[in-house]
Amino acid sequence: MKKPLQDFSPTPSSSFLARRALIAALAASPVLPALAQFRVEVSGVGLTQLPIALVPFKGEDSSPQKISAIVQADLERSGQFRGVDASGQALDENSRPDLSLWRQRTADSLVAGSVTRLADGRYTVSFRLWDVVRGQDLGGQSYTVPQGDLRLASHRIADYVYEKLTGEKGIFSTRIAYVTKGGSRYSLWVADADGENAQAALASPEPIISPRWSSNGTQLAYVSFESRKPVVYVHNVASGQRRLVANFRGSNSAPAWAPDGNTLAVTLSRDGGSQLYTISSAGGEPRRLTQSNSIDTEPVYSADGSTIYFVSDRGGAPQIYKMSASGGNPTRVTFSGTYNISPSISGDGRWLAYISRVNGGFKLHVMDLQSGNVQAITDTTADERPSFAPNSKLIVYATKLQGREALMTTTLDGKIKARLAGQAGDIREPDWGPFQKQ
Incomplete structure (x- = not known):
């Protein structure tokens, strides 16, 4: 019998596809002001x-x-x-x-x-x-x-x-995107890489989830529940204009940009079940990639655009798989642990970051894709949504510290962490943008 969708979720009351939105909906914290200042706390000691x-x-x-x-x-x-x-x-x-x-x-x-x-x-x-x-x-x-x-x-x-x-490119002038909820309003923010200088890109009385930067940093794809169901939009960051990309029957979720900037991988349930499709970033008719009776979701492209990593329960529990970006037979990638979600691939193609359930908690892990070696790099238990910096040297993720949701960055070995904590409001769903043109 097919595993119920909610079984993928860290919280029993929320579905895997809309997990973060519904968690955010339970929060009652005030939204961050547009120019919120963050306190940066660096902890840990590196070797060199x-x-x-x-x-x-x-x-x-x-x-x-x-x-x-x-x-x-x-x-x-x-x-x-x-x-x-x-x-x-x-x-x-x-x-x-x-x-x-x-x-x-x-x-x-x-x-x-x-x-x-x-x-x-x-x-x-x-x-x-x-x-x-x-x-x-x-x-x-x-x-x-x-x-x-x-x-x-x-x-x-x-x-x-x-x-x-x-000798490596710095990422300090790049940007991050994230979501907050205050009262009955959800806000999508664009901020400096240190979390400062946050500017509201969108506000809505309905949940906003899964913001994802385009490869040139000019657009954000995201999922909005304004239609009382998940729908995918693409938003021009500079102009504020947006366009509807996917509003098919059922759920439209988990957008991921191809490196060409013209294509999105999305999760649709239009044909029954949650399956992966590609669609033009301008909209149009999607092309189905997976043909399974399982839940296939959370796609992400490799930096060269040749491979899509995604989450599926086709083996009985959610694990991370990969396949050709044009479709084909998937190959399982994660074998440590029984519940692995939210993949992110580094720009240099060396690393996979993901969230693994460990003793009932959710912890950020990093895998060396060449050796297959896996390391848990946090001591928190409510980590979610890792995203690599464009130079592949840092990861931004959301977690919970002292009972409050917070934005964190960490080195790949977990030795140096920085907390970017809003003075008011909780931060969810971070995504690290690409290098900016000077």
Whole structure:
């Protein structure tokens, strides 16, 4: 006999497909304000953190944003850096620092800069990076931005420093999307990668679930219950315009973008049962991918677009499978544990993050896809919806801490975690957007 849909769910009262929406519907916490500030708490110690000194930027005491503090928080949250005391020093991007002093302070690198308000109200933010160990000037940049983009300028500085010192692209100027519920209203938010500067993209009296970024970061697909049933929309982030993509008989849920930006994989029950389909992001007639008597849902594409990973109970309990993006015979991927859901694939194709039920709790796991080795990387028991940063080095996920839902980031080994906790309201369904064009 086919397993009932609700048996997939962490909470007995909610279905697998609409699980998060109905959990959110039970919450009565107020919604986050559009410019909510988050408290970032970094915990854990990595094995090879680079010591870096960030001198307070000249002029930032009178700036609306403390540039050096934002840059330092970004770098520490990555798990690759630890801050070195820079108190008592006055430097900017034009200074010639005494690098021997910074070597005595055990810094491997040094950042200094300035922020200046222009007559037209804009700000010029400039910085320079030094390699203290080698005694090298590693260059710098200058940005002239409106006040509202001071945080973005700070994130771009962090991206520059991260790339110069690690050789890998930084993700601090990227964005995340997530959902909150306050009273009877649901809101879809777009925020900086550190959770700050949240802007409301959509508000509705009905549940909003499963926001997913397009590969170019200009659109969000999501599921809305405005029609009293799950329906898939695509939303243009800049203009706020949206279009209906899937509103077929039954349930329309779990959208996932193909890398080409023109195709979505979705879960539809239009032909009976929950099965996987592809559909144009402009709408139209879907093409069925799976032909099973099981529940097939939560599709996600590999970075090259050749493979779809998804969840199915075809083996008797929910596990993660993969198949060609054009359909075909699926192959089972997860074998550890009896209940595995919510797959996310890293952009470099090396890692699978997912949620596994362990002793009645739900924990974030990471699998090395080459070796098959699996590691549980959290000590919480209500984790959900992991999503990789576009450089494959961090994961954002939702969980519950001290009885409140919270947004977290973690390194892939679980050693460095950062909590992005809203001052009011609970955060659900995070999705990490792609790299932004400069």
